[in-house]
Amino acid sequence: MNAFEYVRPDDVAGAVTMVSRDPHASYLAGGTTLLDLVLKDGVVELGRVVDITRLPLRGISRGDDTLRVGALTTMEELAADPTVTERLPFVREALLLGASPQLRNMATVGGNILQRTRCRYFRDPTVAACNKRAPGSGCAAVTGVARMHAILGARAACIALHASDLCVPLVALDAVVHIQGVGGKRSVPLTEFYVLPGDRPDIENVLQHGELITEVEVPLLPVNARSGYLKVRDRASYEFALTSAAAALLIEDGTIARARLALGGVGTIPRRAREAEELLNGAPAVNQTFRAAAEVALRDPFTVSGTAFKVELAKRTIVRILQTVSGVQS
């Protein structure tokens, strides 16, 4: 590792100024991603680490229709929140199916949103070809061992997966990210926060260097909505998703009045399945509808040999979660 400076400011503005002015500085919150990237994998070299764990950004408050979650709230704290249990049960499920209790006690909500891909070609500095690490160098994963990789939003330049579970229900819910920079505050819907790899897989989101996520605002589901999160993986616990799906349905007299659907394990970014939602809205809650929605959601995948099976698996994952949430038998 290279030597770096470590600082721990007490106020948000000071932290933001510190990082914004220094292109080699980075925020450190729970550290569950950054420590791997810097210390173990050696793919990120920093001049200065700005520890933000003392900033007053930890805690959850409830509004009428939303939950405001401080960026430094841990995954475990969010999962334990009574409003989450009551009004956002699939958020709780996604949290508790992610990582391990030890990690969830360290990892923060802001950090979860900003977690880097698990692609081993990205995380190994001896691999030369990685457009995400070194723009223009190519992508070794496309011709390499790719199983935990993306099939939606992927392209030959990059198939790195965004592996978050939490972000899947959050994009389904139209959560909003509150951001502070040196020039002031702004808010971005999570669905518009991430950037598809395109030609610049190194650009992953709309944040400018130094901008800090301070809070995530999560709209609550209607009281009579039902929701669920399904995570499919080989290992029964403590593994990233091969495929996952978050669904929330409002069903009236056997008809889907309002559907929210998002996918994990398949996208370069957490995938909101809007076309599938449109198909579901107003349709009868039956298996035929679910399968049609799944087909739409997985339209135009980009697969390599190791990920081809995920197309059908993702469709079945969608069908199953819709069945589970709606109570329709398979």
Next chain:
Amino acid sequence: MTVVTANKLLGDPVDRVDGPLKVTGAAPYPSDVTYPGLVHAVLVQSTIAAGTIRSIDAADAEAAPGVLAVITHENAPALAEGPMTPLLGPAPPSPLKDNRILHHGQHVAIVVAETLEQATAAARLVRIDYEETAPVLGIDNPEAAVLRNPWGLETQRGDAAAALASAEVVYDETFAIAAGTNNPLGLFATVARWEGDRLIVHESTQWPTMARQTLATVFNVPENDVQVLVPYLGGGFGAGLRTWPHAILTALAARLVDRPVKLVLTRPQMFTSVGHRAETTQRLRLGATRAGRLVAIDHVGTSTLGAEAANMEFISIETGAAYACPNVATHDRQVRLNIPSPGWMRGPGSEGNFAIESALDELSYTLGIDPLELRLRNYAEVHPQSGLPWSSKALRECYRVGAERFGWTRRTPEIGSMREGNWLVGYGMAGVTFGGAQLPCQVRVSIRRDGSAHVRSAATDIGTGTYTVATQLAAELLGLDIGQVRVEIGDSDLAPAPPSGGSSLATSLGGAIRDAAGNLLRAFLNVLAEDHRSPLQGRRRDDVTAADGRIHLVDDPSVGETYSDILARHELDELAADGEINPQADGAGMAPSGPFAARFAEVRIDAELGLLRVARIVSAVDAGRILNEKLARSQIIGATVMGIGMTMLEETIFDPGSGRIANATFGDYLIPVNADVPDLDVVFVGEPDRFSPIGSKGLGEVGIVGVSAAIANAVYHATGRRIRSLPITIDQLL
């Protein structure tokens, strides 16, 4: 040969004697060792799989803060090759011989600095210019050199080809098992220190005696000047059977910087530095009668091998011994690739068992015979190759007791006929015939004037319980309380011992302790030969036994005296005796048995999502006399978990283009977590083994064998999908 029959302590579920040390963190593992002035080493590994090093620029690394040395092939002294090893063949090639690169992750430099952080930073500054050539990768690669029958262990009996040609039923399928990595939790470490020409090494090894020989040979110093210490080891699973290049490099670094040097491998380096279970393919052909009698087995096993390394991989080793089949041919093939050298990983032979036991299951459906019944119809009453009686075999009992505990009769034979909710339920089973060896072993046992005993051998405890069973055995044989026995192992200066490997150590060391205990009683009687004050004067070994700290007549326990009294009266501080075991199967009139087992698995499958979960596994094991029921159970449970890993999760994946291991972290190489491990029922059956002086047979590995076939057979029963490649992952079940 008589077997130990007393049973005061043997078999008792005694807690680990080293348990308190371990749970309090006080047990010194190799990576815990430190010295004043100790410095740290970090490896630089090749980032190509084949080619040569054109040049190395170490200037920046050498100039970095704290750096003491950057050792490469350009400045390293020539090192001799390690010795031939019994069991394992030639040693791994010594490091830094020349500029050739044979695999990705090959050690090309070692950087020594005052702190670990400085060494780590400097290692990243070593710039290497490679001349890359196309690596030979892939077990099916036609360009790869193939070794045929590399160890002369192929089995031939009868005429398998002719019997296959005329068999009523013929089976012919291929199997593939991914490479796996041993991954003991304890990262392998070496701490090396030279005192003049004397080398002291704290080393993660399962075999101190061999590590000493290897280091002495490589550095061309007398064996007397090398001491290898490993009182505790954080697991090995076969990775510690070799003295690998990183250990040699650490000793070399210590010599060159003239300071004690510590190297701890990182987890990714564990994948490339200490062996792995070879990737294998198998073609298995069976011939059978319609009544379910095997008439022919032809088994070809192919495994991967490092470019210039040797590895005795045992894919088909048990094929000839497992069933009473008159015509058997086994074939061993090895394919040389640009990969890190494979080595033994717990339970070599489990691969062949997967094929045979899957094939029998398939045959059972073809023939309409219950899988268990089919195995009984081909039961090998005597060793099928030699025709000799087994030294012990309770496999039939394993089947009976295992089936009973599992509830095998509840199985409805039709595929997909059992369900629980949305989950398909499958039952599967497998039989296990496994090799087991006693190996030459020596030990010294002494009794001190306070009546305490000291047992010394260069054996190791890799987490298996050697300390505990050696303590129990010595206490039993010398008539002492467990608290009066101290076992000292993990030091190559002590009496030579075989590795903790090949399921051999407990029985080998136990046999040696039994011999030593007998010799020690003789030594006491010798002291008393002219002692008319002793009630035991003139008595012979057969006349006496020991209990409660005293030697007494077998026929009259009231006649005897304590060790302490004898030693005090004769003004002796202690009496010591050596013991050894050097088992010779030739002429014994029996076939030495390894352990046997029957495995029964119940799985649940979500067919739409391809989810496979193991609901329970019952293991009925014949390992002869069980020395410590608690430790034995733990061994089987732990190995069964590894078997679940091998079957459903573990896969060391080589990047097809670069030969780099693509998943060399615990985040990417999946091993079972608690949620994957169901109720594991273990039952021991059988009698003491006649060939083993203490009646035990090795059980360190048998627990992994048969798990794969039992699960795969259960998957077939549930779904009708026959999976012949491991691991069985979601994509195979969709």
